[in-house]
Every structure is written in structure tokens, then in C-alpha cells.
Amino acid sequence: MSTTANALGAGPKMIVRRPILVLAGLLSTVSAMVMGSMLAIWLDFRSNAPLRESTDGTKMLRDWLPENIKIPEVATNTMMMTFVITCVMAQWAIYSSRRNDSKHTSLALGVVLLTEIALINAQLAVYTQMGIGVRDGSYMTMFYAVTATMLAMIVVCTGFTLLALFRSIGGRSGDKDLVIAHAVYCYAISAIFSMLWLVVYVQK
């Protein structure tokens, strides 16, 4: 009796839809909407700020950024550059992970972690150099609210990096989706920071 005649047909092809990637996408959307909302309110306040004469009396300026406040542009521009490095390192982690190279995956994630710590440090340095208090006025209150929210997002990203790093060091080299999801969130955070950098630190 032939056994092949009774063999079951192949079942439907399994579809792997990568839930962690979808979750990272949703988390990125939520983060972007939070910051988008805050920057929209920021722009609204800035465009509605009263007009005042410039010190030389030649033109009218929006009375938005107090004259005594100097934004440390070196630190903020360095933050922007650091985000670029973070993205490159996150992509390196994906590249290594796809080749089952756990050493380089861990190394790349370690560098991402370092850059994130550097970002947190840079943001704290910006606060110190500016030397303003959160109660000092509208601009200051809003500045702290918007930048502290960004800082919180960076901290969440750092937690994500730590998770990916621990799993990579622990030998879960097949966990490619987590590394990719981590990179997706890093890219999203970088894009969000670039919006903030342009509106708050460049255009002021």
C-alpha cells in the first residue's frame, strides 16, 4: 500500500507579520504626534507674540525669545550630529544582525547606547549653560516642557537599546526583528529631534 497516497497536503503558508516592528511603528507615530502637537502650540505662541522694536530701533521683532537668553548652539548642533551617528550605528546593528554577527551587533548597540547617554548629557548641558528657570516666563516654561518631553523620548529609546543589547549579549542573535524595531524607533526619534532642533534651537 502506498503511503504517499494518504499524505496530507501542505497547509497554508505561515505568514510572519513581525508584531514588534508594527509596535515600534505605532510607538514612533505616537511619539511624533506628541511632539508635533507641542511644536504646533510652540509655533502658535511664537506667531502670536507681541511685536517690539529692535534695540537699534530699525525694525520690529516678535517679543518671543527674551533678550538675555542665549541658546548654546554648539551643544544643540552637536546633539543633531549625534543623532545622525545614532542612526548609522543602529543600521550597523541591523547589518550585523542579518549576518548573524553577534559581536558586531552588540558592539553597534553599545555605541548606540553611548550616543544616547551623550545626548542626555548634552541636553543637561544645554540646561546648565542657558541658566534659566522654569518659572521665569512663558518662553522658559514652554522650553522646559518641550525639551524635557524630548529627553523622555530619548530615555525610552535608551531603554529599548538596553533591551536589544542585553538580548544580543545574551546570545539571542536570531532576534533580528527586535534590532530592526529598535532602529525604526531610533530613526523616528532622530526625525522628531530634527523638527525640534529646527523650530526651537535654529528658528528659536
Add this chain to the structure above:
Amino acid sequence: MTAVEVGSSATSSGVQSATKSNFLATVAAYLMTNDHRRLGRMLISISAIFALATAVEGALLAAERISTSSALLGSDIIVQLFSAFRFDLIYAVTAPLMLGLAVAVVPMQIGARSLAFARAALLGFYLWFFGVVLVGTAYLNNGGPGGGDAEMVDLYFGGLGLVVAGLLLISASVATTVLTSRRAGMTLIEAPIFSWSALVTSISMLVTLPVAVGALIFVAVDHSYERSTFGASDGVNAWLGWAFGAPQVFLVAIPTLGVLAQIVATMTKGKQPLRGGLLIGVGLMSTAMLASVTQTSHTVTFSGGLGEIAKSLVPYLLFNDLSILGVLIVLGLCLLAMKNERAKLDAAFVPAFLGVGMVLTGMIGSAVQKITNLNLANTVFEEGVLVYVTYGVLLSSIGAVSYFGPRIWGRQMPSTPVIGLGLLGFLATVLASLPFFIAGFADQPAATVTDFKYSGPAWLWNSLVTVGHLLMTLVVLLFIGLAMKSFRKGELNTATSADLFESVKG
């Protein structure tokens, strides 16, 4: 004899201990569950309890307005109560109720073993629950919007943040489940219509609620430190008011369309005609999302030249009436499906159909309110809109629980009481909202219990609204009792999957 008594006592004590242990084990299993049905049950049950409290709030507010000369409650409490009523209707009752149904039903419908990121959803449940408790505590201690106790206002902001974070986590879990955990071979377009509507709602919540979070952060920081830029505690209504009314509430109501279409599709035991149209109808309702995110109220004024009218009419139609078109498409297709000769009326259809009808009435009311010539802004008309939609969602939930309940709890609900409660709920909804539509045209101001006078019988409209809210309290109470009895001792579920879930390929 003594030995028997000791033995009996020991046995009884042993049974008691075992019962106590079983009870504690059940409680612990619920508290730490990652089973989607248990989590869904918790969300639905606690939302139903909050619905009771909310209907009582509505009754108190309406009763306070029967006579403008006498006051039952203090003026501080009234301010807080108006705000609490709006918060509770959306964030303590309807949003978690609809998400709870989605959590319980969606994985079963799409053939998933479990909810994606079930522990995150459980965390979301806890955040939402404790957030509502904190917000309630703040309201009770004069800490809501416009509240006088600064510490309690801070507590309110914290609680509101937790509520939103919780709902976001649950929404993310539901959306990820529909997008990634469908059984092999099921494409997204083939997903059951309720799952589809749950996906649309979840994504809408994930897009709109973070906008509220952004504003909340500013208002909370301002309240904690500066108290001038965003108006301290009064700033909540100015910056976050949009999140406590239409069109945000329409997003929460989207699954009511899914519930109705799902019931009709299985009642006819066949393929839903023009299923693509149904999906478009559900999707169209999410255009309310645009209005929520942009926080823009597009009004129309029928005066001046044709060009001027057209200029305001186009955005008005897009933002206010496209959603209505979506509901009409779904209702029309459901009625079309009912023409099928094999159609057999299901008890759940009655509350589900009436619920969608109430949601539609609320949406039409919201669109009418935006016609500036009618001068309905800042009148109780707005409250009527909110109550129509949220009580419509409650009615639809009654239909959904009696329809999906056998699959969630394993036992069936009797048909006649469900139909009776559906009709009673319909009456309660109409009484609680229609008089405010009329009073709105008579210029009864919103959020005020004193100092208003108009030519109509104000006492009558406010008395009817009080009766409506009390009737809804009774309906919810009776339904909770009926559900508890049915799901404990009712007939065992004999329905098959085909009876409960539409067959897409019919």
C-alpha cells in the same frame, strides 16, 4: 458524636479554606492575566460600573437645572461635576467599553492564539483604571478644570495622563493584533468587520490622543510652575476641551458600526453584500480624526454671496458630514442585507441597531450645531450631542455583549430581556438628550445651572433629561444583573463559530 462534630467542623473548615483559596486564586489569575477574554471582561465590567456613576452624574446635573432659583449642590461642585460628566462619558465609559470588547473578541475573530503584547494591554488596563480613580479623587476634592485646590489639580493632570497612556497601550495592542496575528490565509480585507472597525478606532486613538498629551504636558507644567501662560487649571478647557466632546467621541463610536454589521452578517448566515462598501463606511467615519487632530471646528454661515458660502461649506461638509455619510452607508447596507430571506432576527440586533441610530442622531446634531445661523454654540445642544453618541455606544455595547457574550463567557443570554432593555435604553437615550436639543434652540446655556431664563418650559426639558439619565442608570443596572445571572447560570453556549462570526467567503 463529638468526633463527628469535629470531623464535620474540620471538613467544613477545609471546604471553606479551599473555597477561599479558589477565590483568591481566581482573583490573582484575573489580576495578572494575559488571557484576552479575561482582560476584555475586566474592561467591560468596570466600564459598566463607571457607566452607572456617570448616568447618576447626568441625572444630578439635569435635576439641578429644573429650578434655577434653588440649588441642591454647591457652585464649586457644579463646575467639577460638568467637567467630570464629560470626562466620564468618553474616557471612563465608552472608550474602555469599546476597547474592552475589541480586546475580548478580536483575537477570536481573526484566529489569533492571543492578544499581541497582552501584558502591555494589561498594564494599559491598570494605568487606565488607576488614572480614572485619581481623576475621580481630584474631582471630588475640587481639583478638576477650574478647581481651587492646586495639589488636586496636579493629581488631575497625573490621572488624565495615566488614562490616556492606558488607552494608548490597549489601542496599540489591538491594532498590532489585527495587523499581525491574523490566521494564515486571512488578508486584512477579509478580516471580520468588527475587527476592522476595532482597527480603525485603535489607529484613530493612537493618532489623536497623543495630540492631547502634548497639550496636557504644557498645561500641567504651566500649572506646576508658572500659572499664567496656559491659564493654570482653567486652561484645561481651552487647550484640552476638544478631547472631551465631538468629534473625538465619534472615533470611540466607530466599533458600533462593526457590531451592527457583524450581527447582521451572521443573522443572514451569508456573505455581507457589498462588503467593500461596508469597510469604506467604517473608514469614512474616521474622517472625524482629521477634525480631532487639527482641533478645528469648521462652521458654515448661510449668508452673504454664494462664493463665501461655498468657501465655508466645503470644509464644513468634509469635516462634519463625511462621517455621517459613513454611518448611512453602513446602515443602508445592513438594511439591504436584512432583505435576505434567510435572515433571522437576533435579539442583539435591536440594541445594536438602536445604538447606531442614536450615534447617527448625535452626529447629525453635531453637524447642525456647526451652522452658525442657528446660534447653538455654548448651549445645552452640545451636551445633547454628547449624550446621544455616548448613550448610543452604551446601547450598542448591550447588543455586543449579548451577541459576543456566549463566546466570551460560554453561556447565552435570553432574548426577550435583551430586546426589552434595548427598547428601554432607547427611550432613556432619547429622554436624556432630545430635550436638550430643544432647549438648545431656546438658548439654554451650556454648563450653567443658574441665571438662565427663556420662554419655553425649562423645567420640563430638564425634568425629562433627569428621568432619561435615571432610566439609563436602571437599564445599565438591569443589564449588569441579567449578564451576571446569564453568564453564571444561563444556557450553555451551543452556537458555532459560523453562527457568531460572519463568513467572509460565504
